[in-house]
Structures are given as structure tokens and as C-alpha cells.
Amino acid sequence: MHPQPTDISDELRGCGLRVTAPRRAVLEWLLDHPHATVDQIHPGVRNRLGTISKQAIYDVLSACLEVDLVRQIKPAGHAARFERRTGDNHHHLVCRGCGEIADTDCHSGVAPCVNPVIHNGFAVDEAEIVFWGLCQHCQQEHLT
Numbered sequence: 001m002h003p004q005p006t007d008i009s010d011e012l013r014g015c016g017l018r019v020t021a022p023r024r025a026v027l028e029w030l031l032d033h034p035h036a037t038v039d040q041i042h043p044g045v046r047n048r049l050g051t052i053s054k055q056a057i058y059d060v061l062s063a064c065l066e067v068d069l070v071r072q073i074k075p076a077g078h079a080a081r082f083e084r085r086t087g088d089n090h091h092h093l094v095c096r097g098c099g100e101i102a103d104t105d106c107h108s109g110v111a112p113c114v115n116p117v118i119h120n121g122f123a124v125d126e127a128e129i130v131f132w133g134l135c136q137h138c139q140q141e142h143l144t
């Protein structure tokens with residue numbers, strides 16, 4: 001597992017980012033709500049801060065993505081999701097029914113954990129793996 005950060009302000013400073021209330025609030029909220037969309041992050045963070053625009057959320061996320069404090073996943077057909085678990089090359093299970101996302105560890109922990117059969121001279125540094133299927137809940141709905 002990714003070690004839990006001790007202090008978000010230290011993390012921000014360590015990445016050369018200024019510590020601001022919106023940045024702290026977004027990163028804090030995401031710790032408790034992995035794989036959240038901007039539409040989920042916005043009301044969650046607004047509850048903590050009082051007022052913040054959706055654009056401000058986008059700004060925080062793009063700054064944090066750049067320095068790898070946040071990871072973005074974009075399963076085809078779904079809104080982008082954001083999470084704090086970065087740098088461990090973990091993969092995702094995505095439910096075709098309800099869009100639920102779960103983490104699954106990478107076998108090797110190092111990218112790229114699978115290699116293309118033909119690499120065509122590419123220097124491959126990452127393989128983005130999404131496992132598609134139905135979550136437990138949706139499997140049950142499927143049966144009844």
C-alpha cells in the first residue's frame with residue numbers, strides 16, 4: 001500500500017507547491033474518497049471550505065497531477081476520476097454496470113508490468129490496464 005502522508009502541507013511544499021486552503025482541502029478529501037469525479041469532489045470540498053468554484057477544483061487537480069500528488073484515471077465512457085494513491089502502478093477494476101472502481105495491485109509494482117508482443121521500436125514505459133466486468137452488486141442484479 002501507498003504510505004499515508006503525514007502532513008499534506010509538507011507534501012505540497014516538498015513538490016514545490018504553495019500551501020493553499022483549496023489544495024489542502026482537495027487532497028484531504030480525496031484521501032477519504034478515492035476515485036472521485038470532479039462532480040463529487042466539488043460539493044465535498046465546498047462543505048469543508050464554505051465556498052469554492054468548480055474551476056478552482058480543476059486548477060488544484062491539474063497542479064497536483066503535474067507533480068504526481070494526484071493520479072487521474074479515465075475509464076472509457078466515464079468521467080475522469082482522481083485519487084491520492086500514486087506511484088505504485090496499481091490497476092483498476094471498473095464495473096460496466098454502475099461504474100464503481102476498485103484498486104488492484106500490480107503484480108510487479110513497476111511499470112510497465114506487461115510488454116507488447118511487438119514494440120515497433122517504442123521505448124515502452126507504462127501499460128495502462130483496466131479490468132472491465134461487473135461488481136458484486138451488479139452481478140446480483142443481473143441474476144434476479
Ligand SMILES: [Zn+2]
Pocket residue numbers: 095096097098099100134135136137138139
Ligand atoms: Zn456495479
Ligand SMILES: [Zn+2]
Pocket residue numbers: 034035083085090091092102103
Ligand atoms: Zn486507484
